[in-house]
Amino acid sequence: MPSAARLSSINLATLPPQVKRPAYDREALDIGIVHLGVGAFQRAHQAAYIDALLARSVGPWGVAGVSLRSPDTRDALEPQDGLYTMAVRDAEGERLQVVGCLRELLVAHEDPAAVLELMARPSVRIVTLTVTEKGYCHDPATGALNEDHPDIRHDLADPAAPRTAIGFIVEALARRRAAGLPSFTVLSCDNLPSNGDTVARILRRFAELRDADLGAWVAAGVACPNSMVDRIVPATTEADRARVSAALGVSDAWPVVTEPFTQWVVEDRFPAGRPAWETVGVEMVADVHPYETMKLRLLNGSHSTIAYLGYLAGYETVSDTMADPAFATLIRNLMDRETGPTLHMPPGADLDHYKDALITRFRNPALRHRTWQIAMDGTQKLPQRLLNPIRDRLAAGRPIDRLALGVAAWMRYVTGLDEKGQPIDVRDPLAPRLAEIAAASGGAPDRLAEALFGLTVVFGDDLPRDPRFTAPTVTALRRLFAEGARAVVAATA
Numbered sequence: 001m002p003s004a005a006r007l008s009s010i011n012l013a014t015l016p017p018q019v020k021r022p023a024y025d026r027e028a029l030d031i032g033i034v035h036l037g038v039g040a041f042q043r044a045h046q047a048a049y050i051d052a053l054l055a056r057s058v059g060p061w062g063v064a065g066v067s068l069r070s071p072d073t074r075d076a077l078e079p080q081d082g083l084y085t086m087a088v089r090d091a092e093g094e095r096l097q098v099v100g101c102l103r104e105l106l107v108a109h110e111d112p113a114a115v116l117e118l119m120a121r122p123s124v125r126i127v128t129l130t131v132t133e134k135g136y137c138h139d140p141a142t143g144a145l146n147e148d149h150p151d152i153r154h155d156l157a158d159p160a161a162p163r164t165a166i167g168f169i170v171e172a173l174a175r176r177r178a179a180g181l182p183s184f185t186v187l188s189c190d191n192l193p194s195n196g197d198t199v200a201r202i203l204r205r206f207a208e209l210r211d212a213d214l215g216a217w218v219a220a221g222v223a224c225p226n227s228m229v230d231r232i233v234p235a236t237t238e239a240d241r242a243r244v245s246a247a248l249g250v251s252d253a254w255p256v257v258t259e260p261f262t263q264w265v266v267e268d269r270f271p272a273g274r275p276a277w278e279t280v281g282v283e284m285v286a287d288v289h290p291y292e293t294m295k296l297r298l299l300n301g302s303h304s305t306i307a308y309l310g311y312l313a314g315y316e317t318v319s320d321t322m323a324d325p326a327f328a329t330l331i332r333n334l335m336d337r338e339t340g341p342t343l344h345m346p347p348g349a350d351l352d353h354y355k356d357a358l359i360t361r362f363r364n365p366a367l368r369h370r371t372w373q374i375a376m377d378g379t380q381k382l383p384q385r386l387l388n389p390i391r392d393r394l395a396a397g398r399p400i401d402r403l404a405l406g407v408a409a410w411m412r413y414v415t416g417l418d419e420k421g422q423p424i425d426v427r428d429p430l431a432p433r434l435a436e437i438a439a440a441s442g443g444a445p446d447r448l449a450e451a452l453f454g455l456t457v458v459f460g461d462d463l464p465r466d467p468r469f470t471a472p473t474v475t476a477l478r479r480l481f482a483e484g485a486r487a488v489v490a491a492t493a
């Protein structure tokens with residue numbers, strides 16, 4: 001990085017005129033929202049909405065961003081007074097905007113007491129989360145708290161120094177209760193089915209395990225609206241940092257890069273109050289469920305299918321994969337013939353338009369969204385993205401060939417060796433177990449599939465017993481080993 005000055009409050013005024021910047025008094029912002037899991041997604045999504053809201057009318061909605069473990073975001077943004085650039089890119093070009101709503105940055109692992117103090121402040125009315133699927137410490141197949149999770153056991157034993165988002169929220173709520181303060185609303189912004197109901201169930205169970213009274217209080221008094229979040233935000237690259245810094249004339253250690261599209265649908269249940277989100281394009285609704293299923297199945301289900309098959313076929317990014325006509329056809333047909341027909345569309349939504357827009361978004365050549373990034377944490381993602389649509393298809397007596405190919409591609413991927421025999425860096429909370437299974441199968445597709453079906457936390461106990469699911473999945477897996485992903489995609493598309 002050249003020795004240019006760092007982006008910060010004092011040089012905001014010197015930025016080139018085309019760079020949008022916070023049009024409000026940042027100093028006057030109280031912390032109204034604590035966000036757990038401050039990362040690229042939240043900075044390009046929720047924070048962008050809050051920034052737009054504050055620009056319309058300044059209010060008590062400053063955001064404190066908490067990282068649970070890694071100090072990287074805090075280390076990058078603290079010297080910048082919490083400021084960072086959001087670069088919105090597509091084939092037409094790039095727009096830069098400096099976002100100003102992040103007013104405090106904390107690292108929970110370093111100072112849990114400071115995070116609990118923050119969450120127990122009277123000004124805090126909402127706690128939002130993007131901690132990824134695995135951050136909920138639950139069984140993905142059932143949505144129930146995993147009571148044997150080592151971090152959950154730790155947090156139950158030592159509530160004043162938690163490690164998990166769940167432990168922090170419940171301890172902060174207990175402190176608010178003891179202080180006679182109202183509880184905050186908990187808003188999950190992760191790609192989980194019924195994310196609000198899921199976090200409510202997990203919080204209630206965790207609180208109950210701490211003490212029955214607290215459990216009852218959490219169950220009765222903490223609102224957890226469901227929400228659907230959508231914006232594609234690939235990991236920032238060195239090239240992004242250099243390009244954005246050059247355009248600013250000052251250096252930004254961690255800009256975020258995203259697409260023009262953004263959507264946020266939220267259930268309107270905020271007893272402690274909320275920002276006037278509807279004034280900046282957030283859809284406030286009574287029931288998020290149809291929006292969420294549409295997005296998880298059409299966007300994320302396609303994404304995971306692209307990620308595993310594309311990676312195996314040697315494609316580095318989503319747009320590279322989608323530039324291959326066989327893949328583009330497969331994904332369109334997956335939506336048209338398998339996932340789309342399982343949906344009850346939200347009021348006013350146009351399925352064809354939504355699917356067309358997704359294909360354009362996946363093709364966005366200005367984003368380098370790595371297949372490897374999306375391939376992460378498959379054990380946490382498969383149930384809602386591919387397996388639930390498979391259940392619905394089977395219940396309707398309909399074929400699942402493309403969905404099964406996606407599942408088989410995940411199985412092939414988690415062997416940890418690609419089609420050229422090169423190692424794959426498989427990131428997953430169950431990675432050690434997956435590696436054991438792969439080693440024990442000795443490269444035999446049937447044994448591999450059989451052993452992976454035994455992961456009840458992923459497949460439940462229904463699908464592994466249903467030959468209408470296992471047979472096409474095993475067939476696809478055999479073919480992936482024998483013919484390679486590109487050929488199987490072309491033949492299945």
Ligand code: CS2
Binds near residue numbers: 230232300373374
């Ligand atoms: C992706 C999502 O990494 C992944 O699993 O499918 O992060 C996806 O980009 C977002 O959900 C888009 O809203």
